[in-house]
Amino acid sequence: MVKKNTSSASRRTDIVSAAIEVFAEIGYYRATTAQVAERAAISQPYVYRFFTKESLLVEALEVSWQRIETAFRQVLESASPDTLERGFIEAYEGILAAHGSEILLQMQAQTIREEAVRKTMQEGMSRVKRLVLNAFEEAEMEDAERRTSDFLARGMLCNVSMAIGLPDLMLKK
Numbered sequence: 001m002v003k004k005n006t007s008s009a010s011r012r013t014d015i016v017s018a019a020i021e022v023f024a025e026i027g028y029y030r031a032t033t034a035q036v037a038e039r040a041a042i043s044q045p046y047v048y049r050f051f052t053k054e055s056l057l058v059e060a061l062e063v064s065w066q067r068i069e070t071a072f073r074q075v076l077e078s079a080s081p082d083t084l085e086r087g088f089i090e091a092y093e094g095i096l097a098a099h100g101s102e103i104l105l106q107m108q109a110q111t112i113r114e115e116a117v118r119k120t121m122q123e124g125m126s127r128v129k130r131l132v133l134n135a136f137e138e139a140e141m142e143d144a145e146r147r148t149s150d151f152l153a154r155g156m157l158c159n160v161s162m163a164i165g166l167p168d169l170m171l172k173k
Contacts, residue, residue, distance in 0.1 A: 012050050014040045019051075020060045024101035028057055028108055058120045061109055064102035065124030071095055072131050081139035085151065088132065092155055096162050103159050128152070 018040035022031045033053050037044040051059065071094065075087035096103055109121050132151055136144035161169035 011040075011042065011046070015042070015047055015050060016056065016059050016063055019056045020063070020101050020105055023057060023060065023108070024104040028053075028105075028112060054114055054116055057105075057109070057112075058116050060102075060105055061117070061120045061124065064099070064106055065120075065127065067095060067099060067102060068092070068124075068128055069131060072128070072135075076135055081141070084135055084139050084141075085147070088135075088151065089154075092158065096158060100162055104163055107159055107163060125152075 015036065019031075019036045022035050022039050025031075026035075033047045033051075033056070034044045036056065037047045040047070047056070050056075071091040072088055075084070075091050079087040106121070106124075109117050112118070129148060129152060133144060133148040136147055141147055158170055161167055
């Protein structure tokens with residue numbers, strides 16, 4: 001059950017948190033806004049005060065992308081060029097452990113064809129790619145473009161590993 005807040009902004013956050021859980025557990029197409037409302041301990045009409053089902057998914061995805069960007073920016077504040085990639089890996093592993101539902105939601109969204117969802121996924125992945133590429137270039141890493149692609153590909157493999165419960169897929173560096 002999502003913790004109940006009282007302000008309008010907090011209630012929006014509660015709704016998005018509930019949607020992340022519900023959509024990740026049973027899938028976006030099978031989930032209903034009634035199930036999200038129940039998880040958030042509010043009425044379904046209150047959900048519609050803020051969101052349609054699609055806009056709720058888009059907001060939930062944006063939360064997940066922002067979490068990754070924030071974690072990676074925190075790494076940039078303290079990492080040296082030698083520890084940068086390891087810092088990104090550890091930050092992402094922390095997200096997988098603490099916010100696995102958000103990653104499951106992103107994985108599902110990769111197959112959703114609605115334009116708003118595709119756009120959110122494209123923009124989120126592009127922002128993360130740019131952040132990592134810029135960091136690798138500023139650290140003067142050799143072949144920063146290839147290393148960025150490899151890093152993102154490893155992240156996708158980590159997602160699959162977490163989703164199917166097969167930790168042997170995780171590559172250790």
